[in-house]
Amino acid sequence: MTQPKYHSLFELVSLIDEPNQVAILRFINANRAVLQEACGSSHNHQAWKGGWWDHITEVMNIAVVLYPVLNALRPLPFTLSDALLVLFMHDIEKPWKYEEKDGVRVHRTGMETKAKHQQFRMQVAGSWDITLADEHVNGIKYAEGELDDYTPRHRVMGPLASFVHMCDVSSACLWPNHPLAEDDPWQSARRIAYTPEPVRDARPAVSEAVQSARRTEKPPGDCGVGCGCGFCN
Numbered sequence: 001m002t003q004p005k006y007h008s009l010f011e012l013v014s015l016i017d018e019p020n021q022v023a024i025l026r027f028i029n030a031n032r033a034v035l036q037e038a039c040g041s042s043h044n045h046q047a048w049k050g051g052w053w054d055h056i057t058e059v060m061n062i063a064v065v066l067y068p069v070l071n072a073l074r075p076l077p078f079t080l081s082d083a084l085l086v087l088f089m090h091d092i093e094k095p096w097k098y099e100e101k102d103g104v105r106v107h108r109t110g111m112e113t114k115a116k117h118q119q120f121r122m123q124v125a126g127s128w129d130i131t132l133a134d135e136h137v138n139g140i141k142y143a144e145g146e147l148d149d150y151t152p153r154h155r156v157m158g159p160l161a162s163f164v165h166m167c168d169v170s171s172a173c174l175w176p177n178h179p180l181a182e183d184d185p186w187q188s189a190r191r192i193a194y195t196p197e198p199v200r201d202a203r204p205a206v207s208e209a210v211q212s213a214r215r216t217e218k219p220p221g222d223c224g225v226g227c228g229c230g231f232c233n
Protein backbone atom coordinates (compact mmCIF):
# COMPACT_ATOMS: atom_id res chain seq x y z
CA MET A 1 0.00 0.00 0.00
CA THR A 2 1.30 3.43 -0.90
CA GLN A 3 1.58 5.63 2.18
CA PRO A 4 -0.94 8.47 2.20
CA LYS A 5 0.46 11.99 2.36
CA TYR A 6 0.89 13.47 5.85
CA HIS A 7 -0.80 16.85 5.71
CA SER A 8 0.11 19.99 7.59
CA LEU A 9 -2.42 21.46 10.02
CA PHE A 10 -3.25 24.24 7.58
CA GLU A 11 -3.84 21.74 4.76
CA LEU A 12 -6.19 19.81 7.07
CA VAL A 13 -8.10 22.93 8.13
CA SER A 14 -8.57 23.71 4.42
CA LEU A 15 -10.70 20.53 4.23
CA ILE A 16 -13.22 21.93 6.74
CA ASP A 17 -16.33 23.47 5.18
CA GLU A 18 -16.96 27.19 5.36
CA PRO A 19 -17.77 29.25 7.31
CA ASN A 20 -15.86 27.33 9.98
CA GLN A 21 -12.69 27.04 7.91
CA VAL A 22 -12.05 30.77 7.86
CA ALA A 23 -13.18 31.14 11.49
CA ILE A 24 -10.64 28.54 12.59
CA LEU A 25 -7.88 30.14 10.51
CA ARG A 26 -8.57 33.47 12.22
CA PHE A 27 -8.41 31.75 15.60
CA ILE A 28 -5.11 30.03 14.75
CA ASN A 29 -3.48 33.16 13.41
CA ALA A 30 -4.52 35.23 16.45
CA ASN A 31 -3.27 32.59 18.91
CA ARG A 32 -0.42 31.06 16.94
CA ALA A 33 2.36 31.61 19.48
CA VAL A 34 0.34 30.00 22.28
CA LEU A 35 -0.83 27.10 20.11
CA GLN A 36 2.65 26.29 18.83
CA GLU A 37 4.14 26.42 22.32
CA ALA A 38 1.56 24.18 24.03
CA CYS A 39 2.12 20.57 25.03
CA GLY A 40 -0.23 17.79 23.92
CA SER A 41 -0.68 16.60 27.51
CA SER A 42 1.05 16.84 30.88
CA HIS A 43 2.71 13.42 30.57
CA ASN A 44 0.88 10.79 28.53
CA HIS A 45 1.09 11.76 24.87
CA GLN A 46 2.80 14.37 22.72
CA ALA A 47 3.99 15.89 26.01
CA TRP A 48 6.61 18.13 24.39
CA LYS A 49 6.53 21.82 23.50
CA GLY A 50 4.53 22.00 20.31
CA GLY A 51 2.81 18.70 21.18
CA TRP A 52 -0.73 20.13 21.08
CA TRP A 53 -0.18 21.21 17.46
CA ASP A 54 1.39 17.83 16.65
CA HIS A 55 -1.45 15.88 18.34
CA ILE A 56 -4.13 17.81 16.46
CA THR A 57 -2.26 17.33 13.19
CA GLU A 58 -1.95 13.60 13.95
CA VAL A 59 -5.63 13.02 14.78
CA MET A 60 -6.77 14.93 11.71
CA ASN A 61 -4.37 13.00 9.45
CA ILE A 62 -5.62 9.73 10.94
CA ALA A 63 -9.18 10.83 10.18
CA VAL A 64 -8.30 11.53 6.55
CA VAL A 65 -6.98 7.95 6.27
CA LEU A 66 -9.74 6.18 8.22
CA TYR A 67 -12.77 8.06 6.89
CA PRO A 68 -12.81 6.71 3.30
CA VAL A 69 -12.06 3.16 4.49
CA LEU A 70 -14.99 3.02 6.92
CA ASN A 71 -17.29 5.05 4.66
CA ALA A 72 -16.71 2.55 1.84
CA LEU A 73 -17.78 -0.31 4.09
CA ARG A 74 -20.91 1.36 5.47
CA PRO A 75 -21.77 4.97 4.64
CA LEU A 76 -21.02 7.20 7.61
CA PRO A 77 -23.75 9.62 8.79
CA PHE A 78 -21.35 12.58 8.86
CA THR A 79 -18.79 14.13 6.53
CA LEU A 80 -15.01 14.23 6.74
CA SER A 81 -15.37 17.96 7.30
CA ASP A 82 -17.52 17.26 10.39
CA ALA A 83 -14.86 14.94 11.78
CA LEU A 84 -12.01 17.39 11.12
CA LEU A 85 -13.94 20.23 12.74
CA VAL A 86 -14.56 18.19 15.89
CA LEU A 87 -10.98 16.94 16.02
CA PHE A 88 -9.63 20.47 15.73
CA MET A 89 -11.83 21.58 18.63
CA HIS A 90 -11.62 18.54 20.93
CA ASP A 91 -8.54 19.66 22.92
CA ILE A 92 -8.78 23.40 22.28
CA GLU A 93 -8.57 24.13 26.02
CA LYS A 94 -5.16 22.49 26.41
CA PRO A 95 -3.00 25.45 25.36
CA TRP A 96 -4.58 27.39 28.26
CA LYS A 97 -5.08 24.46 30.64
CA TYR A 98 -1.69 24.12 32.31
CA GLU A 99 0.73 26.29 34.21
CA GLU A 100 4.11 25.56 35.73
CA LYS A 101 4.40 25.59 39.51
CA ASP A 102 7.77 24.75 41.04
CA GLY A 103 8.77 23.04 37.80
CA VAL A 104 5.64 20.86 37.74
CA ARG A 105 2.91 21.21 35.09
CA VAL A 106 -0.44 21.55 36.87
CA HIS A 107 -4.00 22.50 35.89
CA ARG A 108 -4.64 26.22 35.92
CA THR A 109 -7.34 27.42 38.32
CA GLY A 110 -10.72 27.11 36.61
CA MET A 111 -9.48 24.26 34.39
CA GLU A 112 -9.74 21.38 36.85
CA THR A 113 -12.69 19.38 35.55
CA LYS A 114 -13.96 17.86 32.28
CA ALA A 115 -17.06 20.05 32.52
CA LYS A 116 -14.92 23.18 32.68
CA HIS A 117 -12.88 22.00 29.69
CA GLN A 118 -16.04 21.58 27.64
CA GLN A 119 -17.30 24.97 28.80
CA PHE A 120 -14.03 26.57 27.67
CA ARG A 121 -14.26 24.86 24.26
CA MET A 122 -17.77 26.20 23.76
CA GLN A 123 -16.60 29.68 24.75
CA VAL A 124 -13.85 29.53 22.12
CA ALA A 125 -16.37 28.42 19.50
CA GLY A 126 -18.75 31.24 20.44
CA SER A 127 -16.03 33.90 20.54
CA TRP A 128 -14.69 32.97 17.11
CA ASP A 129 -17.95 32.31 15.27
CA ILE A 130 -17.20 28.62 14.94
CA THR A 131 -20.62 27.09 14.29
CA LEU A 132 -21.33 23.79 15.99
CA ALA A 133 -24.34 21.50 15.52
CA ASP A 134 -25.44 19.17 18.31
CA GLU A 135 -23.47 16.26 16.83
CA HIS A 136 -20.30 18.39 16.84
CA VAL A 137 -20.81 19.33 20.49
CA ASN A 138 -21.36 15.66 21.33
CA GLY A 139 -18.22 14.72 19.39
CA ILE A 140 -16.08 17.33 21.15
CA LYS A 141 -17.40 16.36 24.58
CA TYR A 142 -16.90 12.62 24.12
CA ALA A 143 -13.73 12.48 22.02
CA GLU A 144 -12.07 10.73 24.97
CA GLY A 145 -15.00 8.34 25.46
CA GLU A 146 -18.09 8.41 27.67
CA LEU A 147 -16.10 8.19 30.94
CA ASP A 148 -18.29 9.19 33.91
CA ASP A 149 -21.33 9.73 31.66
CA TYR A 150 -21.51 6.03 30.77
CA THR A 151 -24.85 4.43 31.45
CA PRO A 152 -26.10 0.95 30.49
CA ARG A 153 -29.48 2.51 29.65
CA HIS A 154 -28.50 4.22 26.41
CA ARG A 155 -25.53 5.19 24.27
CA VAL A 156 -24.10 8.60 25.10
CA MET A 157 -21.57 8.93 22.28
CA GLY A 158 -23.01 9.59 18.84
CA PRO A 159 -21.51 8.16 15.62
CA LEU A 160 -19.34 11.22 15.04
CA ALA A 161 -17.99 11.08 18.61
CA SER A 162 -17.20 7.38 18.10
CA PHE A 163 -15.18 8.06 14.97
CA VAL A 164 -13.37 10.98 16.58
CA HIS A 165 -12.55 8.81 19.60
CA MET A 166 -10.93 6.24 17.31
CA CYS A 167 -8.68 8.94 15.85
CA ASP A 168 -7.89 10.46 19.25
CA VAL A 169 -7.03 7.19 20.97
CA SER A 170 -4.84 6.18 18.02
CA SER A 171 -2.72 9.26 18.50
CA ALA A 172 -2.79 9.38 22.31
CA CYS A 173 -2.34 5.68 23.10
CA LEU A 174 -1.21 3.83 19.97
CA TRP A 175 1.27 6.47 18.75
CA PRO A 176 1.84 8.76 21.77
CA ASN A 177 5.37 9.73 20.70
CA HIS A 178 4.59 10.46 17.07
CA PRO A 179 5.37 12.21 14.93
CA LEU A 180 8.96 11.47 15.85
CA ALA A 181 11.41 14.33 16.04
CA GLU A 182 13.03 12.89 12.91
CA ASP A 183 12.66 9.94 10.55
CA ASP A 184 9.05 9.12 11.38
CA PRO A 185 7.95 5.96 9.53
CA TRP A 186 4.98 7.93 8.16
CA GLN A 187 7.04 9.76 5.61
CA SER A 188 6.65 13.53 5.65
CA ALA A 189 5.25 13.46 9.21
CA ARG A 190 6.97 16.28 11.10
CA ARG A 191 6.73 17.92 14.51
CA ILE A 192 6.02 21.61 14.43
CA ALA A 193 9.30 23.41 14.91
CA TYR A 194 9.18 24.92 18.38
CA THR A 195 10.73 28.36 18.63
CA PRO A 196 10.68 29.71 22.18
CA GLU A 197 9.07 33.10 22.40
CA PRO A 198 7.31 34.80 25.28
CA VAL A 199 3.63 34.03 25.70
CA ARG A 200 2.05 37.38 26.41
CA ASP A 201 -1.27 36.34 27.82
CA ALA A 202 -2.70 33.21 29.36
CA ARG A 203 -6.11 33.91 27.81
CA PRO A 204 -7.17 33.37 24.18
CA ALA A 205 -6.74 36.46 22.03
CA VAL A 206 -9.96 38.33 21.50
CA SER A 207 -11.76 38.28 18.16
CA GLU A 208 -11.36 40.98 15.52
CA ALA A 209 -14.85 42.32 16.28
CA VAL A 210 -13.96 42.83 19.95
CA GLN A 211 -10.60 44.33 19.00
CA SER A 212 -12.16 46.90 16.67
CA ALA A 213 -14.80 47.76 19.26
CA ARG A 214 -12.06 48.44 21.79
CA ARG A 215 -10.11 50.55 19.28
CA THR A 216 -13.08 52.82 18.77
CA GLU A 217 -13.52 53.21 22.51
CA LYS A 218 -9.93 54.22 23.21
CA PRO A 219 -7.04 55.62 21.18
CA PRO A 220 -5.10 52.81 19.52
CA GLY A 221 -1.83 51.81 21.14
CA ASP A 222 1.20 51.24 18.99
CA CYS A 223 1.82 47.85 20.43
CA GLY A 224 -1.08 45.71 19.20
CA VAL A 225 -3.96 44.15 21.08
CA GLY A 226 -3.32 41.81 23.97
CA CYS A 227 0.06 43.20 25.03
CA GLY A 228 -1.03 44.58 28.36
CA CYS A 229 -0.31 48.22 27.51
CA GLY A 230 -3.55 49.47 28.98
CA PHE A 231 -5.35 49.98 25.68
CA CYS A 232 -5.79 46.29 25.22
CA ASN A 233 -7.16 44.91 28.43
Ligand SMILES: [Fe+2]
Pocket: 055, 090, 091, 168, 172
Ligand atom coordinates in the same frame (compact mmCIF):
# COMPACT_ATOMS: atom_id res chain seq x y z
FE1 LIG B 1 -6.88 14.50 22.05
